[in-house]
Structure formats: structure tokens, C-alpha cells
Amino acid sequence: MLRRIGVPVLAILAFLALWEALVWWNGWPNYVMASPSDLPAAYGRFWELFLLGGWQTLWRTVAGLAIAVVVGTLLGMVMGFSRVARDALYPLLVGFNAVPKATLVPVVSLLFIGQHDFNTVLMAFLISFFPIAVSVGIGLSTLEPEYRDILRALGASRVTIFRKIALPKTLPEFFGALKVAVTLAFIGTNLVEIVSPHGKGLGALFQSGATNGDYPLMFAVLIALAALGIVLYYAVVTLERTFAGWAEREAT
């Protein structure tokens, strides 16, 4: 337990020390590049904004991700069960996924003008549903026919087969995709927060740091974002251990 927490903490400390040393070595003033020792002051001055912004970023990311899970899973099910649907949807989804989402921010902002929360959640969803849909689809369509046959031979309904076999069997793939999706959703949220005027959340705080040339503040936001990202990621890992822990093999 000590090792499992100690090793990553040490790695983070080493990273911060390297960063500090790099800035010190080059003699960069903090309007060129902030160093870790500048950050506590920034957190101290703006802690209320950090808390508020952090919360706004967090809930909108989670909301977008939740929608992505529902829609992605449904799309994945459709593609997993129907060949026709798979052939029809796949190129469409791949194409949509290839579009840089930054280009959609102005479109979405104009479509739903002033609906900042809605836009942000929408972007978090748009950017993150793809890996979920694909992995659920692949998980279902590659289910070995024997798995289905042992229950079908007993006259089990499609719903029963899905509930007892296909769904649990797809969970490891689903959580694998969710780990990718959670960081993507996070990027989506911040994209809107940074790009759109009068934004909210940590992205907007970053933007105000940029406007005022406050490098320590900007870097403080980046570190806060990284920390939030880590928290979200490990929340997914915890869920995975709970619901799909059986897929983990003991190291041998």
C-alpha cells in the first residue's frame, strides 16, 4: 500500500523538482515560464476562483461523459447486433471523430448562443462518445458464437443472453474505452471554456491568466486541470475494479 502511493508521489515530486531546476538553470523570469515555487502564491490568491472553476469544470465534464456513456453504449449495441447498422454508421462515426472538435466550438456557440453550460456539456459529449461506441460495438460483435449458443440452445431470449453474457463480457472493453473517454471529455470541456468568450470553469481562469500575462496563474490552472484529470481517471479505475475486476489477472 505504501509502495502503491509512495512511488507515484515520488515520481510527481521528481517531476516538479526537474521543472523547478529547468527554470532556475535557464534563469527564466516568471513572465516567460513559471516554476512550481510560483504556484502556491497563485493558489493562495485565487483559491475561491479555483474551487468555483474546478467545480464547474468537473460537473460539466461528468455530465458530458454520462451522456457519452448512454449514447455511446446505445450506438455500440446497435452496431454490435446489426451488421447493416455497423456498415452504415462506421464511416460516419470515423469521419465525425476525425473532425477537429475545436472547429465545432464556434458552430455550437452560435447554434446555442449564450447557453454556456449546455455548450460545454455538449462538447464534452461530442468528443468522448466515439471510443465508447466503438469498443462496445466491437465487444458485442466479436462475442464468440459458442457463448450465445450455450444459452440459445436452452431457448433463452435475446434479452437474457445480453444480460447474462454479452453485457458482462463487454465490460472490460467498455471500461478501457471509458478511461480514454474521460480524458477526452475533459479536453472537450476545457476547449469550450477557453475558446468561448465569457466562459466559466478552470478554462476561463486560464484565459484570464493569459489576458493579464499572469504566468503563475496559467500554470497553476494547468496543474489543477492535471490533478482533476487524475481524480476522474482513478474514479473510473475504481468503478472498473468493482464491476469488471474479474478481468484482471494476477501478475505471475
Place this chain on the structure above:
Amino acid sequence: MNLIDIKGVTHAYRTPSGPLPVLDNLEIGVPEGTFAAVVGPSGCGKSTLTRLIAGLMTPDRGEVWLHGERVRSPRKTVGMAFQNPVLLEWRTILDNVLLPLEIVAPRMPRAQRVTRAEELLALVGLSGFEGKKPSELSGGMRQRASLCRAIVHKPEVLIMDEPFGALDNFTREDLWQTMRDLRAKEPFTCVLITHDLRESVFLGDQVIVLSGRPARTQRVLRVDLPADRTIDVLYTPAAVEMLHTLRDEIRIAQGRAGGAH
């Protein structure tokens, strides 16, 4: 009376390059309580046969009868085992064996189901492994668990598609004996698809040789060996002669009649 009757079954798969005939006017009868081993060259439609008997598909022409009823859809009186044990990794061995009962007898009290499953697990030598996950068991043990699952709901017919194909020779012989012991306790009728002629002779009451694709019934060989066979029986002159006959039949089925080897 035959429990399974396959009458004039012809079937072809539709492929992009036209229909692919796999079964041609197939005739098979399996008396109740007996063991039929089906052998034939690779890709001759043996697996199609298992799916037909299980009611997972219907043939283009001909009829499949099970216990006096025409098979048109899956029925609860069938158990299946495959080369891949297809155990559900997230369930314990016990819960894997219980799976068919959840479908077939949802109202049976859990205690009663568990007793039944534990009995079977003991019969195949898996007592003490009930709480383990499939990934903690060896290949042979997983296949034993898979057999228990296939017969836990007391099916009339056990259909096996090369269940021991992926096991090493000694494990395989162990499982043959397990199979023999199970049959002494449980009255199911058996259809076994196999590539292993020794297996077909050791386990079968009759060995059915299918021709190359599209498969026809090429030869039916009755196995007149005592019911409580041991592996040694395979080295008796009677068994060796049967194995020779079967080997020749397979050669013919492969289209290499009169084989020089």
C-alpha cells in the same frame, strides 16, 4: 426407439461465391441412452450437424427429430459442450454450472440447484473448486466444469463438438474416463463430434463416418465393447481392427481411396 433421427438432411450455406453445400441427404439414428461418435474429414459439416440437432438452425431440406418431435427451434432438453469451454470468467465455477438452471428452472430453489451442481462437480473430480474462477483452473478442469454445465439440467441429449480437442493426450484420456463415469450415473443420449478415432471407439456405441463435404453418411460402425471400458480396451485386437477400419473409411472420405500408407 431412436431418440435422435436425422432424415434426409441437406443443407447449404449461402456465401458470396454461391451456395456451399455442407450436408447431403444425411441419415443418422441414435437410440435412446446410447453414445454416437461422429467422425469425418475437416470441414465436412460436423459442426453444422450439432447446430441442427440443437435446433439452432433448420436444414434446407430433410427433418431432424428429437424424442418423437420435429426440431424446429431450440429446446430445453439439450446440453452443449464445445472445444472452447466458454466458461463465463466473471462467475465462479459453481455459478457457471448453475447457468442453465437459471434459464430452464428459474423457480427451482437455489439450495436444490447448488446441491445438484455440487454433485456433478464431485463426479468429475472438481470438489473444492466451486468457488474458484475459471482463470484459476487448468484447461482440463475447465472442460470438466463445462461438461457439468452441459448436463446440470438433466438434458435428454448431450451434444459435444470436439470437447477434448484442445487438451493434451493424457488429460484427454482422463476426460474420456470421466465421461464414461458420468454416463454410468446420468441417462443422457450422446452425440460426439470428434477428430480422434481412438476417442470415438472408446466412448461410442456406434461410430458414424461422414464423407467429405458435402457430408453423407458413409459408414456406421457398431462398437461391441463392454460398457465399462478402460483405456486398455483400445489395445485389444477387436478395437485395433475397428480403428483400422475407421482409418480406411477416413481415407476414402478424404478422397484418397486405397491409400498407400
